[in-house]
Amino acid sequence: KDRWQLAGDQLFVDLDLSAENVPPGTRISVGSAILEATNQPHTGCKKFAARFGADALKLISSPEGKELRLRGMNTKVVQSGEIKPGDPVKKL
Numbered sequence: 001k002d003r004w005q006l007a008g009d010q011l012f013v014d015l016d017l018s019a020e021n022v023p024p025g026t027r028i029s030v031g032s033a034i035l036e037a038t039n040q041p042h043t044g045c046k047k048f049a050a051r052f053g054a055d056a057l058k059l060i061s062s063p064e065g066k067e068l069r070l071r072g073m074n075t076k077v078v079q080s081g082e083i084k085p086g087d088p089v090k091k092l
Contacts, residue, residue: 006051012087017069024068032081034092040074041066 011030016022024039049057050073060071 003051006020011083015091019067019069022069022073022091027078028075029088029090029092030081031083031087032079033077033083034079034081035075036078037092038074038076042069042072042074044071 015028021055022028022037024037026037027039029037044057044060048060061064066072
């Protein structure tokens with residue numbers, strides 16, 4: 001957890017983010033906000049490789065890593081709202 005901020009992500013959630021479980025268009029509530037999964041892939045970059053190593057970049061870039069969305073996923077805001085640490089995250 002002490003290195004989470006290095007990933008540069010805005011939210012860390014306990015949810016199966018695989019494309020099978022959260023296909024594009026799936027809506028997710030977080031706090032009072034509603035997000036929607038997009039089909040835009042969330043890929044690693046030079047910064048990711050520098051922070052976590054070439055093997056980590058190779059893993060997230062593999063077909064299985066992409067299917068499981070090991071790097072996370074992109075969403076768009078459907079309904080703005082307040083999100084606080086510890087708020088429940090639910091598929092709608």
